[in-house]
Amino acid sequence: MPLRALKILVVVLGIMLVGGFAALIVAIAAKVAHRTVEPAAARHVAQAAIDIPRGARIATMTTASDRLILDLVLPDGGHRIVLIDLASGALVGKIDLRPMP
Secondary structure, eight states, X not given: OHHHHHHHHHHHHHHHHHHHHHHHHHHHHHHHHTOOOOOGGGSOOOOXXXXXXXXXXXXXXXXXXXXXXXXXXXXXXXXXXXXXXXTTOOEEEEEEXXXXX
């Protein structure tokens, strides 16, 4: 008799496991289907002018969280890192990288 009860318990727990997994998949699919995406035209894009030295060129450009990071190659061979706030377009900071003499 105890062996029969164990078999029933295993079957019931297996059905519960499969049912729970199916419910999880359905819940994830429902969230993905009802996700609202803000239209591109409604997004606020900051517009700002950032001055760079004459003759400098942008070597690399990357983003980190809410910052735009520019690596400028200066005419004298040095580098300048420029940090820009993506939300406001404001200049956050500049870091000059110079070779040691």
